[in-house]
Amino acid sequence: MSTFSAPKGTYDLLPPDSATFLAVREAIAAPLRRSGYGYVETPGFEHVELFSRGVGQSTDIVTKEMYTLTTKGGTDLALRPEGTASVLRAALQANLHRAGNLPVKLWYSGTYYRYERPQAGRYRHFSQVGAEAIGAEDPALDAELVILAADAYRALGLSGVRLLLNSLGDRECRPAYRAALQDFLRGLDLDEETRARIEINPLRVLDDKRPDVQRQLDGAPLLVDHLCESCKEYHERVRELLTAAGVAFTDDPRLVRGLDYYTRTTFEFVHDGLGSQSAVGGGGRYDGLSELIGGPPLPSVGWALGVDRTVLALRAEGVELPVPAGTDVFAVPLGEEARRTLFGVVTELRRAGVAADFAYGGRSAKASMKAANRSGARFAVVAGERDLAEGVVQVKDLDSGEQAPVALDGLAAELAARLSGGAADA
Structure with a gap:
């Protein structure tokens, strides 16, 4: 036996389990390839600023969970905690948006890293398949990505995955909601760190999973009541397209997700068989992210689905994937x-x-x-x-x-x- 073991919060993926992980990745990627998405691969580490600007200074990912390092030359780098910012950076650097064929549709698969307290379904490295459609503002594009994810889960034989849907508004209507939410949150009994978050991005407080915080959020103003007519119309078109495609969803006015860059369409796939770590994937529209990281205005939408969590969902439902024999x-x-x-x-x-x-x-x-x-x-x-x-x-x-x-x-x-x-x- 080796004197070394895998670092805390990580795992080794070995046969025969690895065959199931590969089958999940393939099932998620297959509908993307059929829909015009090309494969992209980015480095395992990026400049820290890419994530502090793109993901958001108020997020737990940036403030607590990033693995950072300083090179011998003094450059601050971070192991990638998520995929969207890296993929958008790569597309901008390669000027894919200038080729004249928008949206740029890309998919990726890889491992991501966050310093979190290890528990069932949450590790310090995790595997995802993601998809991004860059450079177009169209409710049909939002619906396309949601449908492709739902179809992937269906192809895997999962029946217990539920889709939660919300709209986070845009730069026109969100400021008024932000002010109303801040007024409400300032009157609550919150710790100093959470109170500081109110001033940076109050929507993040709604995503706080602590029961003592959630209890106080009853009666908090909802973004759905503050959407401008344009955002209402956009969101209704997404809902209509999903319904027409036979994709069931639940409207969740409190859904904000854990990243600062989302606008308008926001969604999450959850599975009730996974306990507290119920999310198996999710995403949304991020129309201002390109500008945040120094690019031109490029309205975009995307998602990431967790391979690890999807495997846990399959086990929870007792679904065994048909895995081809390694040897005939x-x-x-x-x-x-x-x-x-x-x-x-x-x-x-x-x-x-x-x-x-x-x-x-x-x-x-x-x-x-x-x-x-x-x-x-x-x-x-x-x-x-x-x-x-x-x-x-x-x-x-x-x-x-x-x-x-x-x-x-x-x-x-x-x-x-x-x-x-x-x-x-x-």
């Missing part, structure tokens, strides 16, 4: 000549697209057959000197136990045909 054919050589021959067969099978493995390490026939069964393979290919002298190998169906000789010449085609449900031509 396992070769068991009996003797040195058979080792050379079957190793060549395995290489040929792999090149033909068949998942194949080999009994390495010079094990006995009995140990090698045990390894074949443990591998999950459908067939074992067994050969000794007598078989090779006759130009055949023994192919054993590991499900039924049936075994029969097959000519070595054409073995790859025969196995490929059997695995696909057919039989090779005679």
Whole structure:
């Protein structure tokens, strides 16, 4: 056993669990690829200012949770705590918005880092798949992204995911609401840190999960009552498009989410089987973020779905994803000549697209057959000197136990045909 272990609040992703994580990522990414989203990958660390400006100085992410470091050259960097600011920065740096084809539609997958108190469903590194549509203000775009996320959950077989929906208004109507909310919050019994947050971004106080704070928020003014006509109309169009697409949602006037850059459409996917960490994904519109990080006005919308949380939701519902076998054919050589021959067969099978493995390490026939069964393979290919002298190998169906000789010449085609449900031509 190693003298080292993974850092507190982290985990290692190993087989067989890793196959489920890969299947979740693929299920989330598939509808995005079909909808014109191209893949983007950004560095694991960025300049601290990107997040302090973009995510917001009042957020817990910036004030408490970022992993920061100073390089030997004196540059302050942070491990990325979220994906949107990085993706927008990359798109701006590459001038993708100037190509004349807006919105720029991008998707990404990666690991993100936050210094949080570890608990079930919350780690100090976590995996997400995200999508961003940059440079267009259109309720159909907001609806598209919500529908793509809902379709991904449905494709995974999840039935307990609920969609919460709200509008946070815009720069026209939010100031009046902000002032009304500040007046209300200043009259509450709050700690010094929370009172300071009232002056920076009072909406963040609404997102405070502490019961003693939540109890005092009854009667707080709601943004929905302060929306301007333009925001009301925009939000109603999003709601109509979701309803027409058969995506059920619950209007949640207190939904603000944990990042400062959101405007108008805001949404969260939750699963009641996950306890206090019920959010499995979410996002919204962030029309002013580009300007905050030094870019031109680029109204945008996006989301991030947690792979870790989605896996927990699958387990909570007892949903097992169909994961393809890592090995279809396992070769068991009996003797040195058979080792050379079957190793060549395995290489040929792999090149033909068949998942194949080999009994390495010079094990006995009995140990090698045990390894074949443990591998999950459908067939074992067994050969000794007598078989090779006759130009055949023994192919054993590991499900039924049936075994029969097959000519070595054409073995790859025969196995490929059997695995696909057919039989090779005679």
